[in-house]
Amino acid sequence: MATFDLNDDSVVVIIGTGAGGGVLANELAQKGVKVVALEAGGRYLPEDYINDEWESFGQLAWLDARTTSGTWRVAKDFAGLPAWIVKAVGGTTTHWAGASIRFQDHEWKALTTYGTVEGANLLDWPIDAAEMAPWYEKAETKLGVTRTGDRAGLPGNNNYKVFEKGAKALGYKEVHTGRMAINSADYDGRMACQQTGFCFQGCKWGAKWSAAYTDIPAGEATGNLEVRDRAHVARILHNDAGKVSGVEYFDKDGNLQMQKARIVCVAGNSFESPRLLLNSASSMFPDGLANSSGMVGRNYMRHTTGSVYAIFDKPVRMWRGTTMAGIVQDEARHDPSRGFVGGYELETLSLGLPFMAAFLNPGGWGRSFTTALDHYENMAGMWIVGEDMPQLQNGVTLSEAKDQFGLPVANVHFDDHPNDIAMRNHAYKQGIAMYEAVGATRAFPTPPYPSTHNLGTNRMSERPEDGVVNRWGQSHDIANLFVSDGSQFTTGAAENPTLTIVALAIRQADHIASEMSRGNL
């Protein structure tokens, strides 16, 4: 494993090691680029993961302070926890469920396809499906995505079988066990899924792709990548020419360090990345770095989500097996006749009893609530994930509150757009109908959890005035400052975002390496 000097100004510094930063670090290292990756969290591997929801949450979740505002229910029920994401080497790729689906072609051009939507700040991505296709293929190969290449699908578990039967009863056609970054057979030195459940708690078999035990060690093995864990970045520095020159961070002992850099790539997720750019304000950049457009922190998207759980008169035992290997894609199309633009996916989901108690109806109590849990064994569940509207006022600003290092924390503001509400209600209705078609005796339209799909707060745009980064994730304002995570999403599409984040990271690595070799960076 490499170690680089703090004064080595030839390195690329990457902040964050998840689906964006972790992949970018490895891809650059494979090309011979020297990389220092700074990760706020610690290092956990499959042997460390815990098959226990709350204990695992304590081990992996980002629990540093955040604040919330807005009319979304999360701000009431989970005021200090706007997101359920991970603070660890590998980031939220330890926690993700593995669903790996490409954007639909039209979703790269949301403004053109949907037209102007009142109250929404829609924009077309500056890239399109044809440009992304080869990068998607590389991402699918890296992640070993089932039902792509020659990889077989996963077998359906009990929860899927209920879901599939209901879907087919409603006439849905695109129903299968998903395109999952979970091995259906041994692949890339990792074993096949053992149907253990607990996908959200880190896969103890390593059957699910996570950067923690694939890209990170692969990058380190090149001798070009140094990962510093428990390194909390405070500020990105720049020189008099307005180029970024390094980063200040608190190391694992709490001491402030400064790492010089040739290029800085921000990949701390859609909360921490804009927070860092805003906290890096200087006399030259008083509104924060890369923020001449005023778009840093704005246009936050979290997908239109929600869940449907239902009770049957016989056992389902939905917790057994893969957490999310099941999908209905028929509603993902853009069909405004349903009363909203964009579309949504329905995906199987289960929670263990402890998390079901926390999330089924947060704040709920009494027999209406407890009789639902009484039939936990007979419960099936699905998750809604649909495209939500970017809105200017939704996003991250600096809070009055400070973290353990004295740095202003992210305040996350969110209000649903009427399109989001119409879509969610449609999805609830369809989900409930699916389960009723299989004989459900009671159904629960469950509100959104703290967000896992956090997108858009440093969005990509053709024109500098519309967004923060260009088609390469390079900031419009500062040539050697990149954004490499989901915050660069122009719009959210209906699909789980990780595959697209990974594809963009592979593509960005290719671009950065070639620009470096041309002497442009």
Next chain:
Amino acid sequence: MEKRVDKDGLTRRALLGRAVAAGALAVMGAGFIAAPDAAWAMEVSVISPDEMATLLQMARDIYPHDQVADAFYAVAVKGYDSEASKDLVAAGVAELNAAAVAQGHADYLSIGWEEDRVKVLQAIEGGVFFQTIRAGLVTGLYNQKEVWPIFGYEGESFSKGGYIDRGFDDINWL
């Protein structure tokens, strides 16, 4: 025994009330409450047995599962018997009993029907006391591994090799 109970401020009415409420609890001494069948007992050292009995009944009324024994609820609320919590508990129980009185009852524990106790709880559900107790129960009750089998939940599965050979797809009624 009567004297020791009196010293703790328990009135005859409260004792009778508790007996009426669920028939579940007996004051065994100044610092104890216990199940009538002696299946479990609980010692309190900071808050009063009456306050603990109230918390226990509250826990049952907030998250009622008739198949879950008192002992599990007792585990979930026993942490309130502490210096850190005693003021919250004293003020909260007083608030709860005042709400009961306002609805024509002697106090919370003396109310025989869950439905009527729920109405009293609804009168205080926006307050800090209720929300603290409720939120604490979400983990305090449902995160007890011993409770999980009552709901059929199987918990950890890695050490058993997951469910690949243990019924991940064994549904047979579809």
